[in-house]
Amino acid sequence: MSQHAPVLAAAPHITETAGLAALSPPRTARAPRRIVFLARRDLANSAAGGSELLVDRIAEGLAAAGHGVSLVCGGPAAQDRSYRVVSAGGDAGHFLRARRTFTRRIGETDLLVEVCNGMPYLAPLWHRGPTLCLVNHVHTDLWDMRYPAPAAALGRRLEHWALARAHRGNLVMAVSESTASALTRIGVPEDRIRVVHNGVEEPGPLVPKATEPLFLAMGRLVEYKRVDLLLRLWERVRPVTGGRLVIVGDGPERQRLQAQAGPGVVFVGRVSEQEKHQLLCRAWLLLHPSAVEGWGLVVTEAAIRGTPAVGFDIPGLRDSVQDGVTGVLARGESAFVSAWCTLALSDGKRGRMGGAAADRAAGFTWRHTVDQFRAVAAEAYARHSEVRV
Structure with missing residues (x-):
């Protein structure tokens, strides 16, 4: 086992990953007071997802603890946060304007967090x-899904160089052991990686499960979420289970997916937090056919509600789902269909998994996430001071 290793979130159900032993940062290190996040989107952006929610919850927690927090992003910037949000321009153009915006509108900071x-x-x-x-997840394979070969190769090389070389000497925070492993594979030294898991909101009073089969998929409708694959598999599942497949979320793939959908599929678009809560409670199963994840925040959001x-x-789902305990991780399309049908037809097995999922999810709190982030931030701040000395 390596002498150096990432920080693992201290929840009772977390076990060490091979080669990645728990190592806490120095508790005596002083946490930086002024912290700036540099990220692609604010939570107010219609394309926001798990990454934006993670940054928002950490920023809110830091602000509540007395830190001065700012977010520099692209696109819409909300003004009703407990922290400052500054837009540097459009979704693509803000990458070129980020430095100037930071210099002119932010200025001095104790720690810059590049997302x-x-x-x-x-x-x-x-x-x-x-x-x-x-880093939520390394986009190695996603470049080929979204861009033609020359652009994909360039983007992949730039991402890998930035993480392994541009940030050499800096700490890199990953949201899961899977992401940590992906970082080591592209050349980020293991002793610079720290793992801080996503949290989950306490859901409040639960709503009873639907009386008829209700299956839920939730997330941004983009290629790598593979909702098109889910719709094809539904045609094999529906004759066995009946019921409805509800798709929550929006994105560039929605029109194409709606045209592909068969009977029993309902697209509801973006929903309020109350509607989201009710659907996650009432659903029999959460279906998550994604090809790539850093963690899969919606998995724990469903789990805390017994789904x-x-x-x-x-990778990613191997961290948020305990295979055979809190859900099922399929190794192929037929296995996915089999697990879907088996759990839909077995109230007892589905109920036991839902209970185990809720118990495990209760160990992931946003307060713990913020505490772990503050420890990593303090270490990053101290390392820089030591280098300067």
Whole structure:
């Protein structure tokens, strides 16, 4: 086992991953007071997802603890936060304006957190102060899904260079052990990686399960979420289980997916938090056919409400789903269909998995996430000070 390793969230159900032993950052380190996040989107953006929710919950927690927090992002910027949000321009153009916006509208900071979701900001090339890199998942395979070969190859090389080389010497925070492993594979030293898991909201009073089969898929409708695959599998499941498949979310793929959908499929678009809560409670199963995940926040959002998940055996979901305990991780399309049908037809097995999912999800709290982030931020700040000395 390596001498150095990432921080693992201290929940009773977390076990060590091979080669990644728990190592806490120095508790004596002073946490930076002024913290700036540099990210692609604010939570107010219609394309916001799990990454934006993670940053928002950490920023809210830091602000409540007395830190001065700002977010520099692209696109819409909400003004009703407990922290400052500044837009640097449009979704693509803000990458070029991020440095100027930071210099003119933010200025001094104790720690800059670059959220690298594929396209990097290359902050270490223009910011000489303490810097921390936050990574949800390495986009290695996603480049080929979204761009033609030359552009995909360029984007992949730039992402890998930014994480392994531009941020050399900086700590890199990953949201799961799977993401940590992906970082080591592209050359990020293991002793610079820290793992801080996503939290989950306490759901409040639960709503009873639907009396008829109700299956739920929730997330942004983009290629790598593979809702098109789910719709094809539904045609094999529906004759066995009956019921409805409800698709929650919006995105560029929605029109195509709606045209592909067969009987029993309902697209509801974006929903309020109350509607989301009710659907997650009432659903018999959460279906998550994504090809790539860093963690899969919706899995724990469903789990805390007693709803088990069926997904594919991919990095990220291997962290948020305990296969055979809190859900099922399928190793192929037929296995996915089999798990879906089996759990739909077995009230007892589905109920036991739902209970186990709720118990495990209760160990992931946003308060713990914020505490772990503060510890990593303090270490990143201290490391920079030591280098300067």
